[in-house]
Amino acid sequence: RPRILSGMQPTDDSLTLGNYIGALTQWVALQDSYDTLYMMADLHALTVNPEPAKLRERTRRTLAQYLAGGVDPDRSTLFVQSHVPEHTELAWILSCQTGFGEASRMTQFKDKSAKQGTDGTTVGLFTYPVLMAADIILYDAALVPVGEDQRQHLEITRDIAERLNSRFGEGTAVVPEPHIVKAVAKIYDLQEPTAKMSKSATGKGTIWLLDDPKVSAKRIKSAVTDAGSDIVFDRENKPGVSNLLTIYSALTGQTIEALEAEYAGKQYGNLKVDLADVVVDFLTPFQAKVDHYLSDPAELDQLLARGAAKARELASVTLSRVYDRVGLLPAV
Numbered sequence: 070r071p072r073i074l075s076g077m078q079p080t081d082d083s084l085t086l087g088n089y090i091g092a093l094t095q096w097v098a099l100q101d102s103y104d105t106l107y108m109m110a111d112l113h114a115l116t117v118n119p120e121p122a123k124l125r126e127r128t129r130r131t132l133a134q135y136l137a138g139g140v141d142p143d144r145s146t147l148f149v150q151s152h153v154p155e156h157t158e159l160a161w162i163l164s165c166q167t168g169f170g171e172a173s174r175m176t177q178f179k180d181k182s183a184k185q186g187t188d189g190t191t192v193g194l195f196t197y198p199v200l201m202a203a204d205i206i207l208y209d210a211a212l213v214p215v216g217e218d219q220r221q222h223l224e225i226t227r228d229i230a231e232r233l234n235s236r237f238g239e240g241t242a243v244v245p246e247p248h249i250v251k252a253v254a255k256i257y258d259l260q261e262p263t264a265k266m267s268k269s270a271t272g273k274g275t276i277w278l279l280d281d282p283k284v285s286a287k288r289i290k291s292a293v294t295d296a297g298s299d300i301v302f303d304r305e306n307k308p309g310v311s312n313l314l315t316i317y318s319a320l321t322g323q324t325i326e327a328l329e330a331e332y333a334g335k336q337y338g339n340l341k342v343d344l345a346d347v348v349v350d351f352l353t354p355f356q357a358k359v360d361h362y363l364s365d366p367a368e369l370d371q372l373l374a375r376g377a378a379k380a381r382e383l384a385s386v387t388l389s390r391v392y393d394r395v396g397l398l399p400a401v
């Protein structure tokens with residue numbers, strides 16, 4: 070079966086509704102037809118310089134949210150990036166195949182480094198996409214389910230993989246395809262519906278999966294809406310309403326058209342009140358499941374040990390192949 074690899078950074082106590090709708094639900098759906106590997110990208114999270122104890126805690130919490138969201142440890146391999154040393158080993162090889170200019174053009178790097186200044190920006194932030202390319206290439210992943218914001222990182226991964234094949238021979242690396250589901254690939258900030266809902270936004274426009282559902286209901290009800298009064302999907306002219314319809318549709322399975330018909334002649338307020346209920350009905354059992362998983366950290370750690378063992382088996386094969394192709398002398 071074709072292989073899938075994806076991951077999220079355990080940078081916060083909670084994932085966002087954007088992570089859930091844009092990525093996690095796709096991960097779950099793909100488990101049936103692919104060989105799926107999902108990781109906690111803790112090495113990537115080091116780029117935000119977290120407090121050590123918090124990083125550890127958040128790595129487990131992220132796993133609990135994967136499980137609560139429906140990732141099934143019997144069908145998917147779940148592991149922590151740093152438990153598989155091959156990631157950083159391959160990243161070095163790939164960094165020697167990545168142009169400085171090419172890496173400098175990554176928009177996430179440009180945005181983040183512009184905010185942090187040259188001295189505040191680490192080399193790790195710069196090479197972040199190279200480590201991500203290593204995550205993917207290491208498992209010969211054919212498909213990588215992510216949100217729209219990761220598209221450029223997938224493009225550089227493809228370029229690096231193609232470069233390996235042309236320099237060192239076909240079959241050195243599998244060139245991965247992004248799996249980006251257009252309708253849900255970008256969930257927007259509730260207060261600023263032209264910007265991505267993000268973990269780093271400090272305002273009230275983000276829904277955190279582990280926040281008190283009452284807080285989330287309030288955020289939905291005070292979401293920014295648009296001029297006019299019709300409840301129709303129109304990304305251009307009605308970004309606020311369109312975002313609410315997208316979230317509603319993703320959480321209930323109802324189509325956008327069905328929702329438009331249901332809310333014809335009604336007011337924005339009606340939509341928001343109903344969506345607030347939908348969000349609470351989603352978050353409440355989700356959080357109960359997360360609490361359940363977190364109540365047994367030893368069980369989680371065991372699951373991660375199994376996942377890492379399985380991931381390492383696959384990773385070591387690819388790493389040996391690449392080491393050999395680039396001309397490193399095998400250790401006897």
Ligand code: TYM
Nearest residue numbers: 075076077078087088091092110204215216254255256266
């Ligand atoms: P991260 O942790 O920022 O986000 C995790 C996933 O959630 C998606 N996402 C969204 N989708 C829709 N709407 C939003 N508002 C939204 N916000 C986030 C992201 O696109 C992502 O799929 N670099 C990655 C982590 C990573 C990775 C990898 C991913 C490390 N190695 C290898 C794939 C393959 C990241 O920072 O994701």
